[in-house]
Amino acid sequence: MDLENLSSKPLDKHIRRLPRVIIIGVKKCGTRALLEYLKLHPLIKAPGPEPRFFDRNYHRGLDWYRSMMPATKEHEITMEKTPRYFVSPDVPERIYNMSLNTKLVIVVRDPVIRALSDFTQAVSKHEVESNMIFRRRVLRRDGDINLHSSIVQTGIYVRYVTNWLKYFGSSNIHIVSGEELITNPLAVLETVQDFIGVEREIDGNLIFFNKTRGFPCIRILKRKRTSKCFGKTKGRNHVQTDSTTLKRLYDFYSPYNQYLFKVINKTFKWNIIQREQ
Numbered sequence: 333m334d335l336e337n338l339s340s341k342p343l344d345k346h347i348r349r350l351p352r353v354i355i356i357g358v359k360k361c362g363t364r365a366l367l368e369y370l371k372l373h374p375l376i377k378a379p380g381p382e383p384r385f386f387d388r389n390y391h392r393g394l395d396w397y398r399s400m401m402p403a404t405k406e407h408e409i410t411m412e413k414t415p416r417y418f419v420s421p422d423v424p425e426r427i428y429n430m431s432l433n434t435k436l437v438i439v440v441r442d443p444v445i446r447a448l449s450d451f452t453q454a455v456s457k458h459e460v461e462s463n464m465i466f467r468r469r470v471l472r473r474d475g476d477i478n479l480h481s482s483i484v485q486t487g488i489y490v491r492y493v494t495n496w497l498k499y500f501g502s503s504n505i506h507i508v509s510g511e512e513l514i515t516n517p518l519a520v521l522e523t524v525q526d527f528i529g530v531e532r533e534i535d536g537n538l539i540f541f542n543k544t545r546g547f548p549c550i551r552i553l554k555r556k557r558t559s560k561c562f563g564k565t566k567g568r569n570h571v572q573t574d575s576t577t578l579k580r581l582y583d584f585y586s587p588y589n590q591y592l593f594k595v596i597n598k599t600f601k602w603n604i605i606q607r608e609q
């Protein structure tokens with residue numbers, strides 16, 4: 333037996349490892365769908381629930397965080413998603429302190445539609461009174477934007493992105509379109525797999541558009557070609573609102589969106605959606 337060679341070659345153990353990739357947000361932009369798609373890749377492993385380590389459970393320490401992760405081999409990629417990280421001011425520095433090489437993925441979506449989605453979820457979880465209307469949450473009585481509303485704040489993406497850029501270079505941050513994740517998930521996944529540094533293995537056999545559901549769903553090849561669509565909490569009908577409220581929000585977000593596009597050197601077609609409203 334070649335003992336020398338054996339000792340210099342560590343065994344590729346199946347152990348829990350800290351994530352190398354984190355989907356940090358944004359809430360209601362498609363973070364669950366992105367993670368579930370990526371888990372179809374044979375080398376990508378992730379826990380089901382959101383660990384919420386860097387914002388809520390930081391006091392538990394890195395060993396606790398590691399214990400939340402699935403066991404992987406060295407060549408496999410551990411990742412997690414916690415959308416709350418994106419808007420939490422202390423989290424960029426905390427992730428940087430864990431590893432400055434962490435790769436971060438951000439899903440963004442038209443911030444007005446994101447706000448409607450967030451509000452719809454809050455109503456369904458009874459976090460706001462059922463008779464509370466969207467307009468009253470996002471606008472003040474005098475018709476100005478309610479800057480205190482977290483539903484409004486979250487959509488000012490550039491404000492948060494600039495905080496992340498203080499700690500991570502743009503080569504460590506990959507931003508994808510939540511709209512494209514629905515209309516062309518395979519194209520988005522190609523860019524994400526390239527960014528993560530794994531072979532492109534997620535293809536049209538695994539993800540298909542389900543016309544009845546109106547969204548892409550996952551084909552489970554192992555179980556005689558059954559499929560899995562996301563549950564009722566993903567892709568639901570949004571609460572209705574009036575066109576004045578929508579216009580106010582679009583006008584409010586417009587300069588922030590333009591600033592974001594400059595900062596990330598990438599443009600999303602949210603203004604076209606605005607004209608179509």
Ligand code: A3P
Pocket residue numbers: 358359360361362363364365415448449450513514547548549562565566567568
């Ligand atoms: P809506 O429910 O407003 O349509 P998150 O997982 O970050 O909470 O995002 C939820 C959003 O993911 C949904 O918002 C939906 O638009 C989007 N989404 C993307 N792909 C989806 C899919 N395949 N099935 C259902 N929803 C999907």
